[in-house]
Amino acid sequence: MTAWSGYLDLILQGALVTIKLTLMGSVLALIMAFLAGLGRLSRFFAVRALATVYIEFFRGTSIFVQLFWAYFVLPILGFELTPLQAGVLALGLNVGAYAAEVVRGAVQSIGKEQYEACTALNLGRWQGMRHVILPQAFLVMLPTFCNNAIELLKATSVVSLISLADLTFQAQVVRAQTGNTLVPFATILIIYFVLALLISWGTRRLERRLSRGLDGVRV
């Protein structure tokens, strides 16, 4: 037993980086999801086309390639990014593209009568969206957003390959220093799993909270 506490410290530092990446990536993904998801439903062709290109591009190429592109190619084109910035950018844009389809689907799943009621109440397009459609659609999105967030958490392991010291990276460091493979990798597998459980527990709580008072409204 060689000073496991020191190595555990290293892994916990990695866990912190992973959590930070997941949170920042999720925020960016959420913003992109609403921008692109609602953009696809826009009245204007240009906005629709832009949103579709964004979604298809980021869903069509692999997260790994996007990350390498952000880290290695953007600097050559004149945008210098730190590994953390590149990681958040790639993760947020990639998962945002998947989540945008969720936003679109959820908004479209809201019944026609709700839109008609908005018109009847003389609400503008934006008002209707903001006060009537989105509060209902958001509940439909939540379970899938939970899956997207877990996908994002799992994708953060890829940033270890652009030398960002996350969980996976630290596990490799511990492996290199101790020569022990089972302990570091088993530890981080459990940490990832616990983090994923936390995310699904959190979204379930949020879902219960938001659906309060809606019993019988949604079929």
Place this chain on the structure above:
Amino acid sequence: MEWDWAFVREIMPTLLEGVKITILATILGSALAAALGLAIALLRRSENRIVSRTVGFLAEFIRGTPLLVQLYFIFYVLPDFGLLLPPLTAGVIGLGLHYGTYAAEVYRAGIDNVPRGQWEAAKACNLNGRQTWTHIILPQAIPPMIPALANYFIAMFKETPLLSAITVLELMNQAKSVANTYYRYVEPMTLVGAFFLVISLFSVVLLRWLERRYGKVER
């Protein structure tokens, strides 16, 4: 930095070598995932609570942890237990195992969608368990889930660049090695992205066709 077409022509054969390995890994991984998924789905329905619970938990665990870490686990930890795998084999097992747990959910939904009457009719015809599965349930359950399965196999294709982390010489790894040799990142990385985008767009077309062909459930 200028885009250099001569350089593109020079590195193209190397990248195509990588594409071959990428596609090979995807096909083998898909076959393994399809078989493992069915096994997991059937074991989860086992009468024996210990078997169904254990398999269920393992599948949840594999789905909640990153593929990259699982690949490291297979490639670096298993040799300690005397199981030394070549990189491509380790990669295919990793992909198959990870996506097998996703495929299991698809199978589960497909099997649950077979009407109860079919089970009862099988019993009435005095078919035993094995015959019921092979002649009645699976032939009805599998065609409607082909599009969903194909969707996951496309997702798997986009995850294959991770195999470069365990030294498989697939597309991403070839691109990285030519980039490091010539110290030019723009062309190789962009080409990798382009390859993925083109193959993904084609597979979306294929997916639409599969949906039209198999997606409809005839009752």
